Amino acid sequence: MPLPEVSQFIPHIAYDSVVFGFSKGKLKILLMEYHDTGWFALPGGFVERSENLEDAVKRGLNERTGLKEIYLEQFHTFGDTSRYRPEVMRRILEANGHLIPENYWMLDRFFSIAYYALIDYEKVTLMPDALSDSIAWYEIDKLPDLILDHGKIVQKALQTLRENLDRKLIGGNLLPERFTMNELQAVYEAILGQKLRRTSFQRKMLSLDILDRHEKLFTGKSHKAPYLYSFKTH
Amino acid sequence: MPLPEVSQFIPHIAYDSVVFGFSKGKLKILLMEYHDTGWFALPGGFVERSENLEDAVKRGLNERTGLKEIYLEQFHTFGDTSRYRPEVMRRILEANGHLIPENYWMLDRFFSIAYYALIDYEKVTLMPDALSDSIAWYEIDKLPDLILDHGKIVQKALQTLRENLDRKLIGGNLLPERFTMNELQAVYEAILGQKLRRTSFQRKMLSLDILDRHEKLFTGKSHKAPYLYSFKTH
DNA sequence: CCAAAAGTGTTTCCTCTACACCCATGA
DNA sequence: TCATGGGTGTAGAGGAAACACTTTTGG
Structure with a gap:
């Protein structure tokens, strides 16, 4: 699979999703493991030029879980300069055998708009994307180390989920x-x-x-x- | 003043701020009125290439209010395609006498990260920016029509403010x-x-x-x- | 009949509300 | 002394917590 062209996506903007599921008494989230790096990350993606932000998130989740209707809630946008670590994406792409062009857009600074999703664990069919070895469930209190600020994103998601627990009838979606x-x-x-x-x-x-x-x-x-x-x- | 160059800022990303103040028993927010258009908008701006998102918001608010320490809370990011109305920004720039280059970056699609701020009304010294006739206080229930989705942004800010009223000790900051x-x-x-x-x-x-x-x-x-x-x- | 888990009744306690009362102040 | 607004005491209503009790099921 060729590298995505910047002409298709909006540069500098990404989303990350914290997908919650519930099974065997445990709260879990989905993580991707990238090829040949041992690195774990949240499922995320980019927004197409003429696509609504929320549609992009739904598209990405649909590709990875097969679900059409997904309960989604935006909770924060992460925009610190400390997220700008081009060598991380470079290593991920190179581990997939890509030759990276000069000034390639995916190595730029990105703002990530974070969503959490609540889904019925039993209804999911997991499908990894091209860059990943696997996508799988991990117990929320036994997560591996995550790249960049993804650990912080998970914590903020969990905090928001707790705050919304009474107000938004969250339970049923899981x-x-x-x-x-x-x-x-x-x-x-x-x-x-x-x-x-x-x-x-x-x-x-x-x-x-x-x-x-x-x-x-x-x-x-x-x-x-x-x-x-x-x-x-x- | 010349048009800003894209080399200074991150394209596609903007912030808008809903600045709340309290005076004479009324809740008010700050609005800018643009030159020769009759258009009102929230105070907003762009993020410099090596600048943290929140620092950009503080910088913008400092330039317009003179305040250094500002209570800020991020509440939503707006990313629908319906916000993409290049003719709006074109009119604003042209009304300021600018000649707009081909494919000028400020006419692209933008994602806006919205913050609300709570400030002490008495401590503010208002300073309009280059594009604006004025910056001024408007009672929250007597707002003029705003450009783009800024009306929706204000409503969401107010809703979030109400939800946070007990949890976050908001009162004192006003x-x-x-x-x-x-x-x-x-x-x-x-x-x-x-x-x-x-x-x-x-x-x-x-x-x-x-x-x-x-x-x-x-x-x-x-x-x-x-x-x-x-x-x-x- | 027994053990286990689900569902409900009851008592107690605490908090919020409503209303009353007292207090301080300057005319 | 009066009118006005600020502060607190108190009785009652409402809801949450703790505990006990009853119900249902299969062995």
Whole structure:
């Protein structure tokens, strides 16, 4: 695959996405590992000349996860000069066997507009891009070192997610359509990083009047079967 | 003054600032009026090649208000293609008597990183820039029409300000060092757009343990003199 | 019947609200 | 002494937290 031409994209502008998923009781995010470098990074990309910013982010996420409808939230734009480390991108491109032209646009200084996404872990089909060995899930508290300021971006994403937890009905976007109260509580606990009281949590969620109660889920275990819930649509 | 050269600035990237001040019981923001167009816009600018984003915003605000220390908060980046209206900037430049070169960089598509600032109205000395007739205060609910999406930017700034009102101790940045409880309440009411109860407000503020109480303020009016307060520095 | 987990009732505590009252000030 | 606005005391309403209790399930 040839190097992207600057004529296709807007120079100096990139996005990075922190994609949250929930599985086996753990909060996870997606990371790319670049060929032959051992370097990890957030999935990101560039904006085409006539493309809306948010459409660019959705396009990139669709290419890597196969998802069409994605819950997205912009949370910060990173524009410090300390992000300007042309040797990092140079090494990534060279490790892919590219010959880099003089003054190549991808080695310029970039401003990164950061988004977080919330997705249903089960619905994702991961597809690495041309520069990457892999794209995979990593537990939020067991991340490898990331390039540039991507570690800081993850921390800011997590902080914003916590602040928005009550205001924006985040929980549902990380679960399948129908879920038990226990599963929802596990999501909240994973995001906040602390245990919550079972009875208080249940009452609080029910009092918000945002859940529909459905049939019970029989698991074969010898105890009362929990109800399934879904978020109200309107 | 000659047209700025692209070599000095990063193309495609701009910032806009919503500068809040409080005076005579009203919440106000700063607007520029451009020469010979009747057009109003937020104070904004470009980022120099080796300049941190936030330093660029502070530089721009310092040039227009004379203030050195400014409370700044980034709240959103606007990147829709609908913002790309080169004829707007062309008219502004031409109204200033400039001859515009072919493919001039200021007529390109721009992404705008928006900040809001909170400042002490009394400390400001307003200075218009080269393109503007004036820079002046406008009451937040009596704004003229603004160019491009600047109206949307103001709305988003106000919304973010309201959401952050409790979390970030905003009130103090809009007042002088020392103020009465009544003045602080007036700031809150102006931001929220609604009346608050006097006694509840006082108790709430005091219970937060963020205020120091100082001497009384004697105004010569025939009633009990209110205490002056300041925000704790710690 | 038992163990385990889900769901609900109840008591307690704390906070916010509403309203009243007292205080300080200058005319 | 009065009018005005500032500050605080207090009783009641509302909601969160803690704990106990009941319910449901399969072994």
